[in-house]
Amino acid sequence: MSVKHSGIGMTSQRTRMRMIERLRTQGIADEIVLTAMGAIPRHIFVEEALASRAYEDVSLPINYGQTISSPWIVARMSELLRANSGLSKVLEIGTGCGYQTAVLAQIAKKVYSIERIGPLLTRTRIRLQELQIRNIHLKHADGMLGLAEVSSFDAIIIAAVMTHVPAPLLEQLEIGGRMVFPKGTQKQNLCVIERTVQGYTETVLEEVNFVPLLSGVIKK
């Protein structure tokens, strides 16, 4: 792996392990998720000026008014998505800086990720190529439409908040699959939808804070 911010590259492994220990004390128990997060250098996903804060339990700005989700959110959503079973084809809406995408790539066979802001995705594409993660497919599009040409998915994760899940995403979730996302307006909650032959069941979990899911794409 190439480490872009060489200055803190030396200490990042130790700092990362401290982050993993903190996640454990915060209740993250899935060792597969913790191992994945221990392997991905989070500091290269933020601007150099913020790199020293990359392992703190905070969300940070990443340009274009977006934020990189906090380590705890990434761990929690990954754990909920896995539910202690292997993931094969995952769809992520809201690639952002690509950190969650890189973590997912460690715990799933294939990851498809959609981002609506073109220039943000361009940078992320380069970053993920540098990390030589090959089981990721990125697409510049409106994620509300899902990815019909590749569906169905055994897991779908949405990194931006809305009041209801767009119908195409529900349709593209395979029977037996699960979806993890934030839902709400002023008050937001993490939710899990499971699809069975009988239909969809939703579980509402803890309060969270995400940027909104928006329609359409930004080219420049």
Ligand code: SAH
């Ligand atoms: N997991 C990302 C989260 C970034 S914030 C990270 O940690 O970096 C949420 C992202 O969702 C933003 O990049 C935003 O542009 C994107 N987004 C919002 N609405 C979208 C949509 N309809 N389709 C695709 N991406 C969307």
